[in-house]
Amino acid sequence: MESSTPIISVDDVSFSYGSDSAPRALDHVSLNIAAGDFLGIIGPSGAGKSTLTSVLSGAIPHHFGGAFYGAAHVAGQDTCTITLTDVARSVGSVLQDIDAQMVASVVEDELLFGLENFGVNHSEIPARIERTLELVGIADLRDREIATLSGGQKQKVAIAAILALEPAVLVLDEPTAALDPASSTMVFDILRDVNERLGVTVVIVEQKVALLSEYCRRIAVMDKGRIVLEGTPAEVFSHAAELRAIGVDSPRVTRISNSLAREGVIEPGAPCLNVAQAQELIAGVVESAGAGRANPVAGASAVGSAPSAPTPARPPHRPARPKAEGAEPVVQLRNVSFAYPTGEAAVQDVDITVYPGELVGVVGQNGAGKTTVTKLITGLLKPSTGTVTVAGLDTSTVRTSQIARHAATLFQDPDRQICRDTVLDEVAFGLELAGIDVSEARRRAQPVIERFGLPAHEAPFSLSRGQRQMVALASVVVLEPEVIILDEPTSGLDYRECMTVMETVSDMAEAGSAVIMVCHDMEVVSDFAERLVVMAGGRVLGRGETHTLFADTELMQAASMEPPQVIELSHALATSVSPTFEGAFEVADVVARTKELIARG
Incomplete structure (x- = not known):
């Protein structure tokens, strides 16, 4: 239950890394967080979100040196006058870089480390560990080596290790960046549970606006080191145009209600924040016009069957790309199986074919085998059975360096592939390794750097997580490779960066590159991928046209996946209001069909 007493108070705080002359990461920030609050913090990359969480913790x-002005109080104590250990007794932090936070090799030991360091009575420790593992849903991972876990599983372990300490405040910096939609929802369910049942104050930096709108009581929007907007989710997301201008997205259903209000279909008011609200709103306005029916209409197609309304054309940025006549596959996996020495994260009987110019999304839960597939394609792993060919090369019989001449990879963690002192040197490095002269490599790198809006002469590790992702x-x-493999390319990116990245990737597919994208952001996948490969338990459950598979309820359930909001909403409306909504895959489609039905009435 939320209290009116601030448990954290940030009073006119400014901070610069290094010295007074450095740019301000925080610029006159004031923020009160009441005990029991659930606060979301959002903003473009470089806005100061992670810096603010460092102040709160x-x-x-x-830990970080620099010029600090103002005051921050935690549980009534000035953070400048007490030790970091004292702050940590009240505030638990989950960092953006999970690997940097892990200290043990086994999951149980990770929880044990913090409990022993904080002097928890030994008689209490076993019960705390048991309770916390169950709470986070990772009891089955208790004896696992952390090195064998997926990124998402590591994130859950990090949260559990902090919750075991029973902090009054939990501060999380993008905890779901590496998680699939179902796991992301589970994390937010856990946070809401500890917030409501245990009274833990939750402060979370997150880019997944649909989750923030559903779970947070308040949202603070940051830009250029300042808090520029603060309020309830409905209040914040009613400012969609202002948010878009600074690089912050809104939930797709919010876009729909805002568009209907802007076009005069509904009265201006609080926007929709979830599918249920959008369904109720549209059903109401359509039925009040006499154009809809409350019950399913004969002929309304079931999810996964042929739509009764024509499928709309692809959006302008993702046109259909017919394969060239007689084109050979550039990537092919045939009956591929692989198991790690531990027996974990195996893939079995995987068949995937990708042609030049295609943008194929590989989706599924954490641990489904998606990253293993990408490593098999790049030759980092060799199949136990079956064959993998890339640009005609059998990956089992050629060196990884030969495959790298045809296929380039963006890893899930950009810090694992950044090794040079400046952005310019980093972007040019791959060309130099391919034998390009240094000056020519830099000349080719410059326009790419400009396209991404990156500072050419700054050190990559001085940039935000999202900016480092764009450097990579x-x-x-x-x-300009024949094959591009992207493992979570939008992780940690703000909306503007995400669109820049995906438009660039789409352009490369247009130019003939085959793009294979592992991605947990179903909205991005829906917008840009032409085909999907759906995986679960190391196997391919389905493959086909993106929107057709997203609309297949049984497939989504089997893969423990959640479809994009618009597809979920369009089917709900098709079965409860009018079959006209079936096959509406974009925000504009839902708005147009709503207006069409009203006009008919």
């Missing part, structure tokens, strides 16, 4: 000023992608794009 005491890492600033105790720029180093892939500049190579």
Whole structure:
């Protein structure tokens, strides 16, 4: 239950890394967080979100040096006058870089480490560990080596290790960036549970606006080191145009209700924040016009069957790309199986074929085998059975360096592929390895850097997580490879960066590159991928046209996946209001069909 007493108070805080002359990461920030609050923080990359979480956790000023002005109080104590350990007794933090936070090799030991360091009575420790593992849903991982876990599983372990300490405040920096939609929802369910049942104050930096709108009581929007907007989710997301201008997205159903209000179909008011609200709103306006029916209409197609309304044309940025006559596959996996020495994360009997110019999404839960597939394609792993061919090369019989001449990879963690001192040097490095002269490599790198809006002469590791992701992608794009493998390319990116990245990737597919994209953002996949490969348990459950598979309820359930909001909404409306809505895959489709039905009435 939320209290009116602030458990955290940030009073006119400004902070610069290094010295007074450095740019301000925070610029006169004031923020009160009441005990029991559930606050979401959102903003474009470089807005100061992670810096603010460092202030809330005491890492600033105790761990990160710089020029600090103003005051931050936690549980009534000034963070500048108490130790970082004292702050940590009240505030638990889950960092953006999970690997940097892990200290043990086994999951149980990770939880044990914090409990012993904080002096928890040994008689209490077993019960705390048991309770926390069950709470986070990872009891089955108790004896697993952390090195064998997927990124999403590591994230859950990190949250569990902090919750075991029973902090009053939990501060999380993009905890679901590496998680699939179902796991992301589960994390937010856990956070809501500890917030409501245990009274833990939750502060979360997150780019997944649909989750923020559903779970948070308040949202603070940051831009250029300042808090520029604060309020309830409905209040914040009613400012869609202002949010878009600074690089912040809105939930797709919010876009729909805002568009209907802007076009005069409904009265201006609080926007929809979830599918149920959007369904109720549209059903009401359509039925009041006499054009809809409350019950399913004969002929309304079931999800996964042929739509009764014509499928709309692809959006302008993702036109259908017919395969060239007689084109050979550039990537082919035939009856491929692979198992790690531990027996974990195996793939079995995988068949995938990708042609030049295609953009194929590989989707599924954490641990489904998606990243293993990408490693098999790049030759980092060799199949136990079956064959993998890339640009005509059998990956089992050629060196990885030979495959790299045809296929470039963007890893899930950009920091694992950044190794040079400046952005320009980093982006040019791959060309140099391919034998291009240094000056020519830099000349080719410059326009790519400009396209991504990156500072050419700054050190990559001085940039935000999202900007480092774009540096890593720029180093892939500049190579103009035949095959591009993207493992979570939009992780940690703000809306503007996400669109820049995906438009660039789409353009490369237009130019003939085959793009294979592992992605947990179903909205991005729906917007840009032409075909899907749906995986679960190391197997391919389905493959086909993107929107057709997303509309297949049984397939989505089997893969423990959630379809994009618009597809979920359109089917709900087709079965409860009018079959006209079936096959509406874009925000504009739902708005247009709503107006069409009203006009008919």
